[in-house]
Amino acid sequence: MRDTIIISLLQKYIKDQCSEQELRTLLQWLKSPDSHAGLDSVIQPLWDAIDRDMVQPTSERETELRKEVSSLLSKIEHKNKSANTSVRNKNRLNGFYRIAAILILAFSVTFGLLKIYDRPQQMITYTEKISAKGEKKSIRLADGTKIILNSDTKVRIPNNFNKEERTIEIEGEGFFDVTPDPDKPFVIKSGEAQVKVLGTSFDFKSYKEDEFIKLTVSTGKVRVNVADQDLQLAVSPNEHLSINKIDGNVRKETIEENNYIKWIHGSLYFNKEPIREVIKTINRTYNRKVILQCKDCDYRITGTHDNKSIEAVIEAICFTTGLRSRLEGDNIILYDKH
Structure with missing residues (x-):
């Protein structure tokens, strides 16, 4: 009482x-x-x-x-x-x-003397920009940043972008020309990977199904963090970074010519690329299904294919590896002759 x-x-x-x-x-x-x-x-x-x-x-x-x-x-x-x-x-x-x-x-x-605030907290909503297989798309963000999306790429932009921070999410590949803002770093999240910049231009590739995360810097400096591998790296202009998501192997190289962004103009460039990864790129670029059927497909592909048809690219791969190809409906089957 x-x-x-x-x-x-x-x-x-x-x-x-x-x-x-x-x-x-x-x-x-x-x-x-x-x-x-x-x-x-x-x-x-x-x-x-x-x-x-x-x-x-x-x-x-x-x-x-x-x-x-x-x-x-x-x-x-x-x-x-x-x-x-x-x-x-x-x-x-x-x-x-x-x-x-x-x-x-x-x-x-x-x-209730301090009112219980029954209005909901501000909800974060996202706008999605998608480029389908076989197409590319250019977008401009609220801060003036330009992004060219490669085939089969999705970008998620929060409704509070450029207010207190500049953070987006991406699944796929994009070439970024980031508007400088020293007070608000530009952050890209993709799975366990995070890229942080102030104002720079670079290509970032991070498809969920791919074995590698790749970053090629044109101007400025970019910092990469991969949480599940406890990895933090700085990448400078004319440097190409490749991170194997499976075994954690990291490779950084200095390049004289940035061939890794040739996709912007419709070309394909491979530099000792595992053939399974090459096939994924071809499928996305041409919106066709290429199926690899061979026992020991440990081939690595190198070369540039400038605006060639899928048939021409497959023919070049077969010439290099000794594989053969055949059509099954709309699908292209790559197989060995043994």
């Missing part, structure tokens, strides 16, 4: 509705040693309600809260001006302040 009375007095106090006698009763309860023992039983149900129902207040409301707590402490201090200033009483008074701060926050949130 007494707990119920104390709760009622606390509510009235925060609403500034306490009479002088009620205020005296409340302060006496806070001062009494018994209040410490009963505090948990009064407060615990309130904390449970807060954990269940409270939404984080805004910064403006947090400022109001601080003022309310400060006001309460000032009133308690005023009422205790004539109190004995011994060390023991000072320590006790500090304890009262702490309790008062807890109580005003707990009761304010629980009983």
Whole structure:
């Protein structure tokens, strides 16, 4: 019963509705040693309600809260001006302040004196830009950054992009020309990989089904982080980085000519590329299905194919590897002659 009375007095106090006698009763309860023992039983149900129902207040409301707590402490201090200033009483008074701060926050949130914010937190929504198999697409972001998307690529752009940060997600390949902004680094997320830049141009390739993550920098400097491999690397202009997602092998090389962005102009470039990865690129580029059927397909392909038909590319691969090809419906089958 007494707990119920104390709760009622606390509510009235925060609403500034306490009479002088009620205020005296409340302060006496806070001062009494018994209040410490009963505090948990009064407060615990309130904390449970807060954990269940409270939404984080805004910064403006947090400022109001601080003022309310400060006001309460000032009133308690005023009422205790004539109190004995011994060390023991000072320590006790500090304890009262702490309790008062807890109580005003707990009761304010629980009983609506700090409004329970029922409006939903701002939801992050995404706009998707997609280039289908066999096509390329150019997009421009809100900060002026330009991206050329390679075939079968998806970019997800949050609705808060360029407000407090510049972060996007990509699955596929894109050439980025990032608008400089030293206060807001440009971040690209793709699976476990993350690329961070301030303002630069580079090609980033990260298809989910591919064995490799690749990055080729044209201008500026790019930092790459791969979380599951605990890997952080800086890549400078005219450097090409290749990360094997399976075994974690990393290869960085300096290049004289950036052939890795020839896809922008419709060409294919392979540099000692495993044939299985080459087939994936061909399938995406031409929107056709090439199927590899051979026992030991440990071939590596090197070469440039400038705006050639898929038939011409397959013929060149067969000439290099000794494989043969045949049509099955719309599919192209690559097989060995053994």
